[in-house]
Amino acid sequence: MILAALTATVLAYQQLPMPTIPVAKISIADAGGVVRQLPTSAKATVLFFVAIDCPIANRMAPELARIVRAYRPKNISFLFVYVDPAHSGQQVQQHLREYKLGAPGIRDAKHSVIKAVGASVTPQAVVLDKTGLMLYRGRINDLFIEHGRSRKLPKTQDLRNALDQFLAGRPIKVPQTAALGCSIPPLS
Amino acid sequence: MQFYFELASTSKIGSNKNENTFDRGAPTLDRSLFLLSKGLIVQNRGMRLTRWLWWTPSIVILGAASPTEQVDFGKDIRPILAQKCVPCHSEGGSGPFALQTFAQARKRGDLIRLVSLTGQMPPTDARSDLVSLTPHQPLIGTELRTIQEWFRLGMPEGAKTKPLPTPEKRKPFVSDHVVVAQVGKGQAIPSEGRSATVVYPINSLSGQVGYLGYFSFQPDAPKAVRQVVLAVQRPGQQPPFTQTGLRPGTSYAVWSDGFNPWQSGSGYISVEKEDRLWLRVIAVPTGKPEPASGLMTFGREYRSDKVQTKTMGNDTFVVEAEKIVTLRDEWVLDQDIDLISILPEARFVTDQVRFIAKSGTGEKLVAMVHTWDATWPGAYNFAKPLRLRKGTSLIYEASVPNTKHGHAAEDEKSQTLRFGPRSTDELFSCHINYIPR
Numbered sequence: 001m002i003l004a005a006l007t008a009t010v011l012a013y014q015q016l017p018m019p020t021i022p023v024a025k026i027s028i029a030d031a032g033g034v035v036r037q038l039p040t041s042a043k044a045t046v047l048f049f050v051a052i053d054c055p056i057a058n059r060m061a062p063e064l065a066r067i068v069r070a071y072r073p074k075n076i077s078f079l080f081v082y083v084d085p086a087h088s089g090q091q092v093q094q095h096l097r098e099y100k101l102g103a104p105g106i107r108d109a110k111h112s113v114i115k116a117v118g119a120s121v122t123p124q125a126v127v128l129d130k131t132g133l134m135l136y137r138g139r140i141n142d143l144f145i146e147h148g149r150s151r152k153l154p155k156t157q158d159l160r161n162a163l164d165q166f167l168a169g170r171p172i173k174v175p176q177t178a179a180l181g182c183s184i185p186p187l188s
Numbered sequence: 189m190q191f192y193f194e195l196a197s198t199s200k201i202g203s204n205k206n207e208n209t210f211d212r213g214a215p216t217l218d219r220s221l222f223l224l225s226k227g228l229i230v231q232n233r234g235m236r237l238t239r240w241l242w243w244t245p246s247i248v249i250l251g252a253a254s255p256t257e258q259v260d261f262g263k264d265i266r267p268i269l270a271q272k273c274v275p276c277h278s279e280g281g282s283g284p285f286a287l288q289t290f291a292q293a294r295k296r297g298d299l300i301r302l303v304s305l306t307g308q309m310p311p312t313d314a315r316s317d318l319v320s321l322t323p324h325q326p327l328i329g330t331e332l333r334t335i336q337e338w339f340r341l342g343m344p345e346g347a348k349t350k351p352l353p354t355p356e357k358r359k360p361f362v363s364d365h366v367v368v369a370q371v372g373k374g375q376a377i378p379s380e381g382r383s384a385t386v387v388y389p390i391n392s393l394s395g396q397v398g399y400l401g402y403f404s405f406q407p408d409a410p411k412a413v414r415q416v417v418l419a420v421q422r423p424g425q426q427p428p429f430t431q432t433g434l435r436p437g438t439s440y441a442v443w444s445d446g447f448n449p450w451q452s453g454s455g456y457i458s459v460e461k462e463d464r465l466w467l468r469v470i471a472v473p474t475g476k477p478e479p480a481s482g483l484m485t486f487g488r489e490y491r492s493d494k495v496q497t498k499t500m501g502n503d504t505f506v507v508e509a510e511k512i513v514t515l516r517d518e519w520v521l522d523q524d525i526d527l528i529s530i531l532p533e534a535r536f537v538t539d540q541v542r543f544i545a546k547s548g549t550g551e552k553l554v555a556m557v558h559t560w561d562a563t564w565p566g567a568y569n570f571a572k573p574l575r576l577r578k579g580t581s582l583i584y585e586a587s588v589p590n591t592k593h594g595h596a597a598e599d600e601k602s603q604t605l606r607f608g609p610r611s612t613d614e615l616f617s618c619h620i621n622y623i624p625r
Contacts, residue, residue: 055284058475059475061475062475098476147299148303182299188291
């Protein structure tokens with residue numbers, strides 16, 4: 001029940017209403033020094049919120065890399081957002097390489113992206129369209145059920161579903177799901 | 189030196205004298221909290237319907253907050269971390285992240301609160317009525333309350349403190365009687381899956397061992413590797429590891445890092461010149477490929493004791509869907525024995541394993557792992573060999589709630605459960621190292 005209550009708290013926190021106006025334009029340098037503009041000019045942009053030392057985000061990494069490989073050819077752009085200001089750009093670069101994530105990463109040291117889109121845990125995905133309107137916010141899939149318990153294989157591929165529906169020009173059935181992982185602590 | 193135990197007492201398993209983790213001088217509140225947290229641990233996987241109980245501690249905790257002395261990190265939380273968490277959660281340790289500084293603990297505050305309350309951390313412990321066994325230290329009631337209170341207060345830091353020191357890596361002890369070898373080059377743990385098993389032979393060490401006194405392993409991937417089993421293939425025998433576990437009767441030794449510093453390595457086995465050694469590495473994938481290799485150390489001890497291995501359990505059990513059963517196997521001793529270590533094997537549906545000694549005068553709990561967790565497997569060694577008399581029945585039991593509540597994912601439908609190699613199959617076995625007397 002406490003778990004349920006905690007989950008409910010997380011849910012309440014996450015299910016901030018989806019913004020109905022485009023999120024503010026953001027420009028931020030990635031870990032390689034290239035300045036990235038949000039939203040990008042791609043059909044849609046997927047932001048993956050991750051942390052170098054979050055085991056739950058790391059265990060999801062192979063699937064994140066597969067999603068990047070599958071959707072980049074369909075003109076979807078990807079950006080990994082590293083949430084912990086304690087980690088250096090070099091550590092971010094190394095993490096991207098080690099887990100073969102296949103897309104650029106930024107250090108969101110001031111939490112400007114996190115605040116703009118209302119991200120709360122890692123791993124979490126946010127999808128923005130070309131104008132900056134939020135299409136999806138939530139988990140990648142339902143592999144993790146609660147801390148310490150996971151399915152053998154995910155049953156629902158929430159992010160892939162949302163992207164498929166968007167690419168087919170259909171409305172996104174479930175635009176928001178609760179993500180489970182390491183919470184993003186506020187900047188001290 | 190006497191260490192045998194005579195099964196003369198009539199006390200039952202329930203009246204466990206080993207509840208020494210609870211400080212009896214503490215107020216009644218702590219005791220009730222402690223018991224609740226115990227109950228909660230037992231129910232962690234099996235009986236989710238009783239989760240309403242979990243509310244009770246938190247309500248009591250909030251009501252019990254002392255108004256005079258505020259909980260803070262330096263004074264209250266740091267000592268708990270030092271004793272119960274940092275042995276694994278340190279830089280380069282087996283835990284996925286470090287908990288040595290205020291900043292690190294604050295970052296994980298909600299997770300620390302959650303996993304301590306649900307009994308997930310510190311990971312599975314075992315207890316015994318008879319002899320001390322892996323003195324694994326769970327969080328006690330006052331510690332749980334302190335953590336809850338700290339979180340409620342917004343995780344105050346208090347006085348500035350130094351980072352907790354990283355536990356020293358134990359250097360291999362080197363002497364003429366110790367063999368140290370780097371093994372498993374090129375063997376990899378896959379990047380994905382709920383758990384992973386890698387089996388490989390060690391060809392370079394044939395004929396070097398003699399009598400194996402202890403076994404230790406320093407994995408190259410400490411965050412992934414949970415357990416390493418060393419087993420001996422005798423001439424003319426099949427390799428010791430089957431797809432699912434150990435071949436019955438195989439001599440083995442086990443190392444588990446997750447249990448340090450609560451548990452040491454192995455039993456004692458003899459290795460002859462023509463024997464071949466194999467390793468089985470059990471790991472939790474981390475998201476990228478990790479090496480299954482490591483530095484292996486074992487001592488060549490020359491003892492007269494001949495250690496034998498007995499395998500209990502069976503591979504013929506069938507558990508129908510939506511049934512909760514207790515699997516049971518019995519071994520009646522035809523001679524006196526000294527029990528050295530036990531290695532239970534089970535997967536994701538089993539939620540508890542018990543090992544009971546029964547004689548004409550009563551029964552006693554030899555060992556129980558009360559929240560079985562397949563990702564934290566381990567062998568359990570007795571602090572000193574436990575003598576059991578001829579005629580005693582050793583009973584090995586496993587609780588298998590094959591209902592949707594018993595599965596790792598609650599909405600995974602339960603199906604008929606059998607012995608098998610897949611992670612959705614189950615195991616029911618226990619390997620026992622003993623010396624006949």
